[in-house]
Amino acid sequence: MSTLSSDISDRLAGGLIVSCQAYPGEPMRDPRTMAQIARAAVIGGAVAVRLQGIEDIRAAAGLDVPIVGLWKDGDADVFITPTLDHARAVADAGADVVAIDGTRRPRPDGLTLAATVAGLRDTHPRALIMADCGSLDDAIASEEAGVDFLGTTLSGYSGEREKTVGPDIELIQQIAKRCTLPVIAEGRIHSPAHAASARQAGAHAVCVGTAITHPSTITGWFVSALADVSGELA
Numbered sequence: 001m002s003t004l005s006s007d008i009s010d011r012l013a014g015g016l017i018v019s020c021q022a023y024p025g026e027p028m029r030d031p032r033t034m035a036q037i038a039r040a041a042v043i044g045g046a047v048a049v050r051l052q053g054i055e056d057i058r059a060a061a062g063l064d065v066p067i068v069g070l071w072k073d074g075d076a077d078v079f080i081t082p083t084l085d086h087a088r089a090v091a092d093a094g095a096d097v098v099a100i101d102g103t104r105r106p107r108p109d110g111l112t113l114a115a116t117v118a119g120l121r122d123t124h125p126r127a128l129i130m131a132d133c134g135s136l137d138d139a140i141a142s143e144e145a146g147v148d149f150l151g152t153t154l155s156g157y158s159g160e161r162e163k164t165v166g167p168d169i170e171l172i173q174q175i176a177k178r179c180t181l182p183v184i185a186e187g188r189i190h191s192p193a194h195a196a197s198a199r200q201a202g203a204h205a206v207c208v209g210t211a212i213t214h215p216s217t218i219t220g221w222f223v224s225a226l227a228d229v230s231g232e233l234a
């Protein structure tokens with residue numbers, strides 16, 4: 001592990017990364033809004049923030065925590081920072097850690113994951129790389145490809161694993177046991193208890209998005225709980 005990588009890894013250790021994302025067409029889809037949410041998360045104790053899109057990453061510059069940046073683009077299966085050009089643009093925008101698709105699926109630019117990692121290292125040696133994986137085999141391949149962090153982001157979304165209710169604790173355990181790199185647990189961590197379980201399962205850090213930064217979904221959780229009670233009372 002390089003000095004740079006171990007510095008950031010130390011800052012993330014045991015901590016919470018907050019993913020601040022609004023989806024196309026949503027009212028909060030605005031870089032200034034996302035930067036404000038990111039600042040609020042830092043005040044709450046986040047050790048890093050995860051931001052989607054070049055403008056959102058730029059808008060969050062100057063925060064006192066590392067930025068994990070990604071760029072969701074395209075209609076292909078591989079859409080999280082899908083190509084080397086996307087990865088370079090995310091690094092140029094100011095991300096300390098570039099999150100890229102870490103699955104073994106074909107990438108839109110035809111490069112392998114290893115070639116993508118090597119290409120980014122060539123032009124942006126200071127950028128660290130997080131592989132967003134969907135399975136243990138993805139994580140093993142990503143580690144071999146030379147990334148810095150292994151995320152469970154795509155578990156339940158890449159076709160290799162069931163979409164668990166809550167985090168995929170089994171996958172976190174499998175990766176932590178089999179791989180050497182730090183694991184970032186991400187995906188459907190919907191409560192502090194989920195976050196604690198992910199950490200206990202071997203995660204180096206835990207990334208939460210929806211449950212902190214997506215008010216429409218959170219509102220929906222409350223609305224359906226009330227609807228369930230109304231059904232029982234009827």
Ligand SMILES: CC(=O)N[C@H](C=O)[C@@H](O)[C@H](O)[C@H](O)COP(=O)(O)O
Binds near residue numbers: 208
């Ligand atoms: C699968 C995919 O596209 N995941 C994205 C990755 O950046 C985001 O939409 C998620 O919100 C993020 O991973 C955090 O997960 P959760 O929102 O479940 O806490």
